[in-house]
Amino acid sequence: MKVLVPVKRVIDSNVKARVKPDQSGVDLANVKMAMNPFCEIAVEEAVRLKEKGIVSEIVVVSIGPAQAQETIRTALAMGGDRGLLVQSDVDLEPLAVAKVLKAVADEEQPGLILMGKQAIDGDNNAVGQMLSALLGWPQATFASKIEISGSSAKVTREVDGGLQTLDVALPAVITADLRLNEPRYASLPNIMKAKKKDLAVKAVGDYGVDIAPRLTVLKVAEPPKRAGGIKVETADDMVAKLKTEAGVL
Amino acid sequence: MTVLVIADHDGKSIREDTLKTVTAAAQLGDVDILVAGKGVDGAAAAAAKITGVKKVLVAESDALGHGMAEAFEALVVPLAAGYDAVLIPSTSQGKNIAPRIAAKLDVAPITDVIQIVDASTFVRPIYAGNALETVKSSDAKKVITVRPTAFKPAGEGGSGAISKIDAGAGAGAGGAKFISEEIVKSDRPELGAAKIVVSGGRAMGSAEEFTRVIEPLADLLGGAVGASRAAVDAGYAPNDYQVGQTGKVVAPDLYIAIGISGAIQHLAGMKDSKVIVAINKDPDAPIFAVADYGLVSDYKTAVPDLMAALKKAGK
Ligand SMILES: Cc1cc2nc3c(=O)[nH]c(=O)nc-3n(C[C@H](O)[C@H](O)[C@H](O)COP(=O)(O)OP(=O)(O)OC[C@H]3O[C@@H](n4cnc5c(N)ncnc54)[C@H](O)[C@@H]3O)c2cc1C
Numbered sequence A: 001m002k003v004l005v006p007v008k009r010v011i012d013s014n015v016k017a018r019v020k021p022d023q024s025g026v027d028l029a030n031v032k033m034a035m036n037p038f039c040e041i042a043v044e045e046a047v048r049l050k051e052k053g054i055v056s057e058i059v060v061v062s063i064g065p066a067q068a069q070e071t072i073r074t075a076l077a078m079g080g081d082r083g084l085l086v087q088s089d090v091d092l093e094p095l096a097v098a099k100v101l102k103a104v105a106d107e108e109q110p111g112l113i114l115m116g117k118q119a120i121d122g123d124n125n126a127v128g129q130m131l132s133a134l135l136g137w138p139q140a141t142f143a144s145k146i147e148i149s150g151s152s153a154k155v156t157r158e159v160d161g162g163l164q165t166l167d168v169a170l171p172a173v174i175t176a177d178l179r180l181n182e183p184r185y186a187s188l189p190n191i192m193k194a195k196k197k198d199l200a201v202k203a204v205g206d207y208g209v210d211i212a213p214r215l216t217v218l219k220v221a222e223p224p225k226r227a228g229g230i231k232v233e234t235a236d237d238m239v240a241k242l243k244t245e246a247g248v249l
Numbered sequence B: 001m002t003v004l005v006i007a008d009h010d011g012k013s014i015r016e017d018t019l020k021t022v023t024a025a026a027q028l029g030d031v032d033i034l035v036a037g038k039g040v041d042g043a044a045a046a047a048a049k050i051t052g053v054k055k056v057l058v059a060e061s062d063a064l065g066h067g068m069a070e071a072f073e074a075l076v077v078p079l080a081a082g083y084d085a086v087l088i089p090s091t092s093q094g095k096n097i098a099p100r101i102a103a104k105l106d107v108a109p110i111t112d113v114i115q116i117v118d119a120s121t122f123v124r125p126i127y128a129g130n131a132l133e134t135v136k137s138s139d140a141k142k143v144i145t146v147r148p149t150a151f152k153p154a155g156e157g158g159s160g161a162i163s164k165i166d167a168g169a170g171a172g173a174g175g176a177k178f179i180s181e182e183i184v185k186s187d188r189p190e191l192g193a194a195k196i197v198v199s200g201g202r203a204m205g206s207a208e209e210f211t212r213v214i215e216p217l218a219d220l221l222g223g224a225v226g227a228s229r230a231a232v233d234a235g236y237a238p239n240d241y242q243v244g245q246t247g248k249v250v251a252p253d254l255y256i257a258i259g260i261s262g263a264i265q266h267l268a269g270m271k272d273s274k275v276i277v278a279i280n281k282d283p284d285a286p287i288f289a290v291a292d293y294g295l296v297s298d299y300k301t302a303v304p305d306l307m308a309a310l311k312k313a314g315k
């Protein structure tokens, strides 16, 4: 079975995003970028499925600027087989990303799409669900466990209140939650090998899908700052403050 | 404008997330509410009483009862034709279904909205809440998930008309089957709705210690229990306790963080709490930068001391 893994290049999760003074967006100049952590988890899961002999080929796709090739190479170093960059120099909205990914899926005909539940830049948590709707495939979001047998996947999902288990017929879209696995670090030899793997580059225009923005960003502002607090010396002081000053007890 | 709110409920009652979503919806126009599930008479009756709700639409099927996204898509997409906006609480279920419905309607979903500026302009947090984005939508129809902590719950006193509707073609749920569910039953208030939340972090070191330290304090205060990702990953607490960018967002009157460092991803889920208390033995832990009251101490002595002080103060 072929697996398609969409990955996004985002700000490194250890970096605190800073708003530009003119409120036009978040300052990404000279900021460390990395593969979205949830996408890393999706790649890792695909590699594990390949190691188990369930998956035969892992195709990694990213929609983004030329630099997203680095992100794809990282996924190839983790064990992906081949990459595809759909180059777009403007940031696409989740709906447009889903439409491009649908076009890629139509071409590639994967048996499974494994992706992150959320990109930590826009925090949309939307593309997987939209892609699955556009393809008319079943979805299993927020997966913390995936077992594939024959033509279906048993997926345990993290939901409010606990866990839910679904059985989805393949092809399906599964989005990864944090506890699905712990992604490996690519070894140096694998990083070297990944440089030779096939990475095709296409232009977003090649797919002929409607990517016109539906949302205009009017401004990006800093959230209100919390006023700094105080340190108390003892638990008794704490309770006294909570009672009289804060009035929350 | 007419707005359809998709209720989050447990069959018998309506969750507070829904009441808060109704408040957001009422800022846009007339509100109808959809109560979809299986065995939802109690929830439908409760929905009818929400202030401002005109109509309660009730749809029942097994697939809806299990929250199957495909079934919700099949039900809501045709219904949406009669509305200018569909609003859904940003719960795990809301996040599961809203984008799917939006894609079918060819609409860009706007997720986690914290402020409604006007009928087409909304504010939402991005980058773990380190920035707030104001977006204007050019879609004729809007599909929005509402971050409940940003709105006050709608009151009671309405008298909406209840009508049953067909569950639609989605009853079969197209290729996805429900197998099982493990929902933790608890007498504590729901994490998202609790006035007081007590959260534990990696410092607890084990599930036994987490239970021994965090739960009695939460129970003494009548609060809910939360956790950092590190505590959940290590198996000290169940997954749905996770507070943060990728877990639950909470904004209680009082949030007590114990042995939690205060990573940006954790702060994203609790920094809008009214009062924040932190107990951490590291005076430089970033959590102290957002805490109103910090106690630099080992939790092993600080938590028993705090419980004693609370009892002395009549708790
Ligand atoms: C994509 C992504 C998403 C994430 N989403 C979330 C999320 O939703 N929620 C979340 O919480 N995290 C999330 N994280 C993880 C986050 O970055 C941190 O790793 C995590 O919050 C750390 O948890 P912690 O504070 O419990 O552990 P640590 O950072 O290890 O902190 C433990 C703290 O306990 C203190 N301590 C130790 N012993 C004692 C003692 N005896 N008494 C008192 N204090 C003590 C230490 O001083 C330290 O400050 C995410 C990370 C990524 C990459």
Ligand SMILES: Nc1ncnc2c1ncn2[C@@H]1O[C@H](COP(=O)(O)O)[C@@H](O)[C@H]1O
Pocket (backbone or CB within 6 Å): A006, A007, A008, A036, A038, A039, A061, A062, A063, A064, A094, A097, A114, A115, A116, A117, A118, A119, A120, A122, A123, A124, A125, A126, A127, A128
């Ligand atoms: N530009 C992109 N290129 C490839 N995959 C993407 C892109 N944007 C989002 N995705 C995928 O969709 C998931 C959810 O992203 P989002 O809905 O934007 O939070 C990510 O984890 C990726 O797997």
